[in-house]
Amino acid sequence: MAKDLVCGMEVDEKKTPYKTEYERETYYFCCQACKEKFEKNPEKYLK
Numbered sequence: 001m002a003k004d005l006v007c008g009m010e011v012d013e014k015k016t017p018y019k020t021e022y023e024r025e026t027y028y029f030c031c032q033a034c035k036e037k038f039e040k041n042p043e044k045y046l047k
């Protein structure tokens, strides 16, 4: 399982369609809203 860094939920990386790449890492999200929040300000969530 991967962790959604925006809301803290566990996400099944094989099933979720919500993912994004940032600095050659792939991050997974539970929903479109979390993905968009991360993409707007990735540094905020990577700390």
Ligand SMILES: [Zn+2]
Pocket: 004, 006, 007, 008, 009, 029, 030, 031, 034
């Ligand atoms: Zn989420």
